[in-house]
Amino acid sequence: xxxxxxxxxxxxxxxxxxxxxxxxxxxxxxxxxxxxxxxxxxxxxxxxxxxxxxxxxxxxxxxxxxxxxxxxxxxxxxxxxxxxxxxxxxxxxxxxxxxxxxxxxxxxxxxxxxxxxxxxxxxxxxxxxxxxxxxxxxxxxxxxxxxxxxxxxxxxxxxxxxxxxxxxxxxxxx
Amino acid sequence: xxxxxxxxxxxxxxxxxxxxxxxxxxxxxxxxxxxxxxxxxxxxxxxxxxxxxxxxxxxxxxxxxxxxxxxxxxxxxxxxxxxxxxxxxxxxxxxxxxxxxxxxxxxxxxxxxxxxxxxxxxxxxxxxxxxxxxxxxxxxxxxxxxxxxxxxxxxxxxxxxxxxxxxxxxxxxx
DNA sequence: ACCTGAACACCGTTCAAGT
DNA sequence: ACCTGAACACCGTTCAAGT
Numbered sequence: 125x126x127x128x129x130x131x132x133x134x135x136x137x138x139x140x141x142x143x144x145x146x147x148x149x150x151x152x153x154x155x156x157x158x159x160x161x162x163x164x165x166x167x168x169x170x171x172x173x174x175x176x177x178x179x180x181x182x183x184x185x186x187x188x189x190x191x192x193x194x195x196x197x198x199x200x201x202x203x204x205x206x207x208x209x210x211x212x213x214x215x216x217x218x219x220x221x222x223x224x225x226x227x228x229x230x231x232x233x234x235x236x237x238x239x240x241x242x243x244x245x246x247x248x249x250x251x252x253x254x255x256x257x258x259x260x261x262x263x264x265x266x267x268x269x270x271x272x273x274x275x276x277x278x279x280x281x282x283x284x285x286x287x288x289x290x291x292x293x294x295x296x297x298x
Numbered sequence: 299x300x301x302x303x304x305x306x307x308x309x310x311x312x313x314x315x316x317x318x319x320x321x322x323x324x325x326x327x328x329x330x331x332x333x334x335x336x337x338x339x340x341x342x343x344x345x346x347x348x349x350x351x352x353x354x355x356x357x358x359x360x361x362x363x364x365x366x367x368x369x370x371x372x373x374x375x376x377x378x379x380x381x382x383x384x385x386x387x388x389x390x391x392x393x394x395x396x397x398x399x400x401x402x403x404x405x406x407x408x409x410x411x412x413x414x415x416x417x418x419x420x421x422x423x424x425x426x427x428x429x430x431x432x433x434x435x436x437x438x439x440x441x442x443x444x445x446x447x448x449x450x451x452x453x454x455x456x457x458x459x460x461x462x463x464x465x466x467x468x469x470x471x472x
Numbered sequence: 473a474c475c476t477g478a479a480c481a482c483c484g485t486t487c488a489a490g491t
Numbered sequence: 492a493c494c495t496g497a498a499c500a501c502c503g504t505t506c507a508a509g510t
Binding site: 144145146156157160165166 | 482483484485486487
Binding site: 219248249252255258262263267270279284290 | 425446453
């Protein structure tokens with residue numbers, strides 16, 4: 125939907141606070157009130173933005189071994205966060221029960237199943253892994269790691285992946 | 299400061315959006331404009347709220363073995379999140395360079411040093427651990443785990459601690 | 473030192489009316 | 492079906508003026 129993609133562009137160019145009904149309408153060359161035909165209210169607009177972000181973040185993954193699949197998922201999510209730093213935080217704050225959110229969970233669960241994690245444990249592990257990855261990506265775009273250099277943040281991300289992979293492997297031996 | 303503690307109480311009783319300069323002033327029995335004597339603007343007010351939260355979350359820890367010290371830190375942080383669910387998300391979004399933030403980092407670094415992590419690695423590990431714990435606490439209060447029962451979320455939290463502890467131990471053997 | 477009145481520019485939202 | 496004008500209640504903030 126044009127309204128949503130323009131809202132995302134506006135958020136990227138300025139910041140989330142700049143995404144005002146009036147500013148968005150002006151960008152679309154239309155009056156503020158016209159927006160309420162396409163979106164029921166502002167909360168709905170923000171939900172749409174989150175959905176757009178999720179759809180962009182979760183790529184249909186190719187055939188990969190599970191550690192690479194997990195790394196690809198995390199890398200894609202991190203890249204999306206950096207592309208849309210002002211909208212990304214919304215992702216952690218709005219419980220996503222949408223199709224794209226389910227696809228993200230499935231992607232991790234698939235990696236866990238490939239690794240050989242018992243089916244009764246995959247949901248729990250999936251929640252912990254996705255939370256750790258989301259937390260890292262959010263921290264980075266929110267400026268929590270601004271004291272670190274870019275290469276240092278990359279090294280942190282690599283270590284995160286290493287720890288997550290190890291934690292899966294140790295659950296296989298148990 | 300009375301202004302900050304009342305703002306926190308207001309956020310707890312209603313929600314963050316309800317913390318408006320007018321509503322806060324009314325609660326203090328004073329006019330809106332009087333607030334600008336105690337706080338330079340609303341952003342400053344929110345920063346003060348974050349600081350208040352951090353101070354509450356980070357308790358001066360007793361003498362504990364490192365796994366218990368780490369667990370105590372995480373448990374305290376999680377409890378603070380649940381006590382102030384609407385303000386807590388701000389903690390991830392405002393890079394905290396304050397005294398309380400430093401104390402939180404030191405608490406984890408101390409546990410890592412006790413565990414025997416080489417000094418050159420503690421900062422990096424500390425960032426990853428605190429990010430995972432913050433991510434969990436934020437997810438929980440933001441409703442990302444609403445599909446899970448309370449006992450299930452508790453079990454998730456225990457597993458998180460277990461994984462983090464394991465990741466420290468595996469770095470000792472390396 | 474602390475508080476107030478009046479004023480400003482800007483929010484989101486509704487609703488009847490227009491094409 | 493889609494857009495607009497006018498209006499509403501509510502934001503944060505400034506500034507001169509009061510005690």
